[in-house]
Amino acid sequence: GAVVSQHPSWVICKSGTSVKIECRSLDFQATTMFWYRQFPKQSLMLMATSNEGSKATYEQGVEKDKFLINHASLTLSTLTVTSAHPEDSSFYICSAKKTAATNEKLFFGSGTQLSVL
């Protein structure tokens, strides 16, 4: 089956530093990758959609200069939280699709728990 690897699983950082999270599709080429955030006891919220070789599309309310997304290849997308602050502490998770079809299922990473001190 399709596997998506996400690293790191958890990270603790100081306020003001930047954190990079990687999302890799191990055995397939991902046309599209998605990044989500989940605060405690809330739903997963889509942050942005990225397609290989093009700029990410951010959801309303998500700061593109703060959450930098790079999708340089068909198997790797990265999310960088720049100048992280305690309010950025959250669970971040990625998913990937093999094709752009709406009825294509999503393959998820295992998520990253970010704690900003």
Place this chain on the structure above:
Amino acid sequence: ILNVEQSPQSLHVQEGDSTNFTCSFPSSNFYALHWYRWETAKSPEALFVMTLNGDEKKKGRISATLNTKEGYSYLYIKGSQPEDSATYLCVNTGGFKTIFGAGTRLFVKA
């Protein structure tokens, strides 16, 4: 906005019980309805993707139905087992939006 509501929020059942939960969504701007199972410390795993009104899908003891006209989907688990314990997520993908429900947390007691 394509709000997705799931109920109940959590559910405790005994091993062997059959159970079901609901996902409701606005029937307009509907493209596909996904169900995922998310076990603790693991990645969400796709169960079903349904697009047509009246769709019914089955995978082992788990099945799902879709009513796009009234905006709901049911997920059924027959003869629940402890390994079914997980959060079940419903997702509505409509146009350029992907909206997740908050999930139903299922606990199956042996």
